[in-house]
Amino acid sequence: MLARFNKAADMLRLSQEERHRLSRPAKQILLNFSITLDNGSEKNFEGYRVIHSTVLGPSKGGIRYDTEVNIDEVKALAAWMTWKSALVGIPFGGAKGGINCDPSKLSRTELEKLTRAYTQALADTFGPHKDVPAPDLGTGPDEMGWLMDEFSLLHGKIIHAVVTGKHLYAGGSLGRVEATGRGVSIITLLALDKLKKRSTTTTVAIQGFGNVGLHTALFLWEQGVKVVAVSDVSAALFNADGIDIPDLIAYAGRNDRSIYGYYHAYPILHNELLTLPVDVLIPAARENVITAANAAAIKAGIIVEAANGPTSADADKILREKQIFVVPDILANAGGVIVSYFEWLQNVKNETWNILEVNSKLEEILEKSFREVYATARNSNDSLRDAAYLLAVKRVASAQQAPDN
Template sequence: MNEFDTPTFRLAVSQFDQAAEAMHLDHNLRERLKQPQRSLVVSIPVRMDDDHVEVFTGYRVQHDSSRGPSKGGVRYHPNVNLGEVAALAMWMTWKCAVAGLPYGGAKGGVAVAPKQLSHAELQRLTRRYAAEIFPLIGPDKDVPAPDVGTDAQVMAWMMDTYSQQVGYAVPGVVTGKPLSIGGSLGREEATGRGVVYVTLEALQHLQLSIDRATVVVQGFGNVGMHTALIMEQEGARVVAVSDVTGGLYNEKGLNIRELLERYKTKGQTLKDTKMGDWITNEELLRLPCTVLVPAALSEQITVHNAAAIRCRILAEGANGPTTLEADRILEDNGVFIIPDILANSGGVIVSYFEWVQDLQRFFWNEADIRNRLHDIITSAFHQTKLFATEKRVSMRMAALMNGIDKVAQAHLQRGLYP
């Protein structure tokens, strides 16, 4: 597994090993599920606007397809590598299983800084990447979606590139598309809305009032901003948010709607809005609060800062934001952790709705989508909580063990080919 050997992949495998040991998983299955089913590394030559050709490296990893087509986002970020993509694909497998979706896990990415590309360069990069991974993707094989550094426009280009190859429109090849070409209502805010739904269940479980809850959100991308906005709408006081440059803190609460207007619509930086005190991301994580939502990148909460975390609930909007060592410290300090494969599953749940709508050519209204999302993700929360209580394990181990068991059962029923 040397080609996958990165800190993120080691974290995913360590989590898996811990859960597999606790559930006495069959050794043969254990070895199979540590490895991705299929990995593709591609070269992506792109003609830049100044006419020189630059070659980027892209990836698509399918971890498992025993329960159905594989499903997972496409990430554009300078630090994308094979190990990170393989780890994210593994987490997607467990995430889909925990939510009861008929998918396996996949992930893709390109090592690139997308904001440094022009619109035309980004389109050429995306279309060439889609063409290179074309043999692996399809509505019945592997369905990409947006992730860090990608959006609905990138998905539209991928869908069009695939459709040009086969000669007709195939909206179900990707999710997270614009509404005009088969996208779903409620998809853009789905991950953040899911984080809020499970957080509300956790507050109720701990007998804490939403009206008195204070919320801190690390990361102000798609997941973070929607989480902050919807938490505010639900009655919580959002006291701090941050992006990669740093964070804003206002003890009395930030006006998230106004902040978004300045940040997204008017293009101001968080610091330029002057709506709160300027703090570092490290300081933000240590703020006293009811709910902390790490919604940035992996491994933000480690053995070095876990003891200083002062939240009651940790709702993981990002993938893998907490290391195993940090987990133990947080649990000892009484922090209630809603693990990533449960907390941020709203995105893939509504992606599933989009895929179903595309295949049926029949579209639902937004109320239907919100209600179905609420039913699925809160049911997954309560199943995980019950499992944790019965087995006397953490919420993370309960979610992992539950997800792994569903995938293991699929493998045992299907058998080994040939």
């Protein structure tokens, strides 16, 4: 990601001082705290919160619970949030947080204690107009509800806008759960339209069938797109005639959220999915799955990055030489942060929007952002990724140079 920032900085002719101010986090917080486990023993945890930028508004970014969480990962993800928010015109900066833990080995009671302890440690950092967290890997509406409740208790009043991704009854927004997947599907359809391809004759392979991959697959299926391959950690499936996505979702719901053993598709190797002869490849799992080692074998004409950082920097050049139309992550998966902004705005204004309003506003922002990125790429003869970073970095740099900053 730093290489992509530096390229944008070169194009903008930013000074070394400007580069340092834009690339380095404004604040890094390392936490060390303990909770009492269900068996009565004490367990220590290490947590992080990185505020990358507040130039455009309150910092915004998720909290992840995972055994691989570390300060370098959190710093990179916080910067991603800065550029993503700037690109789609949302008045937020970037942040990220996490706790190094295995949430699958903690009880619900222990997860609540963990979340409340983390919130207590960051009570002076969080705030509706300071730093607004959200769910991420290993967290969800329950954790965000506990965070809101603990923050509210510490401040003596209910403060819904301190966090997004909450349950509806706790001040959440309609459309938030499926927002990232819906956004990916919107961007995919915009890319198909721009390249004059009919959605009803398009084939798609989706790596990842978690929240983002599942909803992306569902919304594309509803638009008549033929989803021929999907995968999760347990299995990769292929059906040349298209997979019945609602049926697969129902199957996974009965099978502990796993697609393993689904009988209306053939099992394939996980790596095979990335190189299938499809029109669109959507990596919706983890980072660095498209690298210099496999980029040359990719046959899809379009890649829509639903995951954060699925394409390594050294693979970018290969994909460009192959003239593959790559929609970068900071545009493709921005639906989540956009609807997070809608939730925050509804909380701040004490409003409730209906689902049609949420979805129409989401589509409007994504269409405008896609047009801007595409036009910039065409004008500068650059990739969509270079254009996206150029626009995002320019907006933050311009705001940072303003007199009040």
